[in-house]
Amino acid sequence: MKSRYEAAKNVFIDSIEIDDYIELDSSVTAYKQLQHSIEKPLKMILLFGKPGTGKSILLNRISEKLKHQKEIYYFDTPSVTEKEFFYKLFKVLTKQDMPRNTEVNFSALVNFCKNLRGKREIIILLDEAQMYGPQMMERIRLLSDSRSVKFVVSLHKTEDEDLIAKEHFQSRIWEVIELKNAAQADLASYIHKKLLKKNLFEIANSIKEKDMKMIHKFTKGNYRECNKLLFTIFEICEYYDENEPTKINYTHLPQRIIEMAALKLGYIHV
Ligand SMILES: Nc1ncnc2c1ncn2[C@@H]1O[C@H](COP(=O)(O)OP(=O)(O)OP(=O)(O)O)[C@@H](O)[C@H]1O
Numbered sequence: 001m002k003s004r005y006e007a008a009k010n011v012f013i014d015s016i017e018i019d020d021y022i023e024l025d026s027s028v029t030a031y032k033q034l035q036h037s038i039e040k041p042l043k044m045i046l047l048f049g050k051p052g053t054g055k056s057i058l059l060n061r062i063s064e065k066l067k068h069q070k071e072i073y074y075f076d077t078p079s080v081t082e083k084e085f086f087y088k089l090f091k092v093l094t095k096q097d098m099p100r101n102t103e104v105n106f107s108a109l110v111n112f113c114k115n116l117r118g119k120r121e122i123i124i125l126l127d128e129a130q131m132y133g134p135q136m137m138e139r140i141r142l143l144s145d146s147r148s149v150k151f152v153v154s155l156h157k158t159e160d161e162d163l164i165a166k167e168h169f170q171s172r173i174w175e176v177i178e179l180k181n182a183a184q185a186d187l188a189s190y191i192h193k194k195l196l197k198k199n200l201f202e203i204a205n206s207i208k209e210k211d212m213k214m215i216h217k218f219t220k221g222n223y224r225e226c227n228k229l230l231f232t233i234f235e236i237c238e239y240y241d242e243n244e245p246t247k248i249n250y251t252h253l254p255q256r257i258i259e260m261a262a263l264k265l266g267y268i269h270v
Pocket residue numbers: 013014015016020021022023024027049050051052053054055056057058155156223224227
């Protein structure tokens with residue numbers, strides 16, 4: 001027989017699928033902020049935060065929600081070459097494929113955008129923008145000057161990229177939205193809602209307040225780390241359920257299992 005923990009484990013596979021989106025206090029605030037910024041006459045908006053704080057899923061959510069009202073496009077991983085990127089952009093802007101073997105004439109593209117001003121307003125959500133080089137960013141900025149294309153630039157913040165984020169971007173009076181790791185209450189609500197969405201009521205109830213505290217301590221409230229930890233916890237539960245069921249308690253998740261998972265992931269050491 002399949003263990004009930006298998007389904008619980010799969011709930012925590014990292015995903016930015018729109019159906020997996022969950023409304024949390026922090027995500028609702030960030031969503032509203034982003035939506036509000038998109039309405040303003042800004043050229044660029046910077047969305048930043050540490051890896052795993054929910055930037056990609058938020059961009060997908062907003063794109064899905066606004067797509068019937070606005071011309072909005074989500075660009076996931078940066079194209080390998082600049083040529084490919086402008087190819088993609090050309091298609092979105094002109095609604096036509098660019099003839100093969102032709103180069104994008106950048107100033108012609110800028111002029112094209114200038115002519116769109118007042119006629120169309122295109123919003124482009126650029127995920128993983130830390131991978132675009134400075135020259136690309138400069139060109140993106142030039143395109144946004146046309147005022148017909150607005151960019152939401154999403155970057156992940158690491159310790160040494162703080163400087164880039166602060167000086168380069170803020171000096172241009174962009175609007176900045178920062179996503180942070182979750183507070184304990186939001187993380188607990190994330191875990192419960194994810195399990196309840198799959199009707200795993202008993203398992204959701206087996207994770208108590210003090211377990212949440214421990215999970216929050218290990219993951220520092222980072223959603224991706226939380227996914228990894230919960231996946232590992234349920235993987236261990238699944239093992240016991242199948243092999244040594246006396247070691248498992250369906251009504252209360254043993255804290256020892258949380259510690260074992262933390263050990264396995266290197267959050268703690270023996
Ligand atoms: N509001 C939310 N609803 C559902 N899942 C979420 C939410 N926020 C974060 N997550 C989960 O956290 C994981 C990390 O989120 P996401 O991939 O969007 O982070 P990111 O900030 O884009 O990270 P990176 O900088 O590494 O690209 C997602 O795979 C998703 O499972």
